[in-house]
Amino acid sequence: MLHLVIERALLNIAATPENWPEAYDVFHALRKQTLAVEKSNAGGKDHNIHVFLLLLAENVAKVIYNASGKAAPFDHDSGQALVLAAAGVAMHLDDPAFSEYVWKAISSRDHLKSDQPVAMCNPHCSVCMRKSRGRWQNTPNLVQR
Numbered sequence: 001m002l003h004l005v006i007e008r009a010l011l012n013i014a015a016t017p018e019n020w021p022e023a024y025d026v027f028h029a030l031r032k033q034t035l036a037v038e039k040s041n042a043g044g045k046d047h048n049i050h051v052f053l054l055l056l057a058e059n060v061a062k063v064i065y066n067a068s069g070k071a072a073p074f075d076h077d078s079g080q081a082l083v084l085a086a087a088g089v090a091m092h093l094d095d096p097a098f099s100e101y102v103w104k105a106i107s108s109r110d111h112l113k114s115d116q117p118v119a120m121c122n123p124h125c126s127v128c129m130r131k132s133r134g135r136w137q138n139t140p141n142l143v144q145r
C-alpha cells in the first residue's frame, strides 16, 4: 500500500514542473519498495505485475527528475526502461484492452509540448554530452574556410 501513496505523490509532482526535483527522493522510496518485493520472491502473476508496476513508477520518477535539469541525473535510457516496464505490466496482465490502452498512452503525441526533438535528457547527462560533442565534431567548421 505504501507504494500506492508514493505513486500518487509522483503523479502530483509530475503535474507541477517546479516540483520535478522532488522525484529524486520518490525514486529512492520506490526503489526500496521494489527491492523488498523482489526479495520476497513470491513469484506468480501478481508478483510479476507488482514488480513491473514498481519498475514503471521508478522510471517515471527518473524521467521526471532528469527533465528538471538538476545535477546528477538518472540513467540516460530511463525513458526506454519506462516503456519496457509498461510492456511488462501489460504482458503479465494479459488483458488486450489494457495493453491497447498502454500502447496508446505511450505512442500518443498529445503529451508532446514541442515539435522539436529534445537535444538532451538533462544538461548534466554524460551520454547526451558525448553525443552532442560527436555531433559538433562531425559538423563542418563554417567559420574557418
Ligand SMILES: [Zn+2]
Pocket: 076, 120, 121, 122, 125, 126, 127, 128
Ligand atoms: Zn541523456
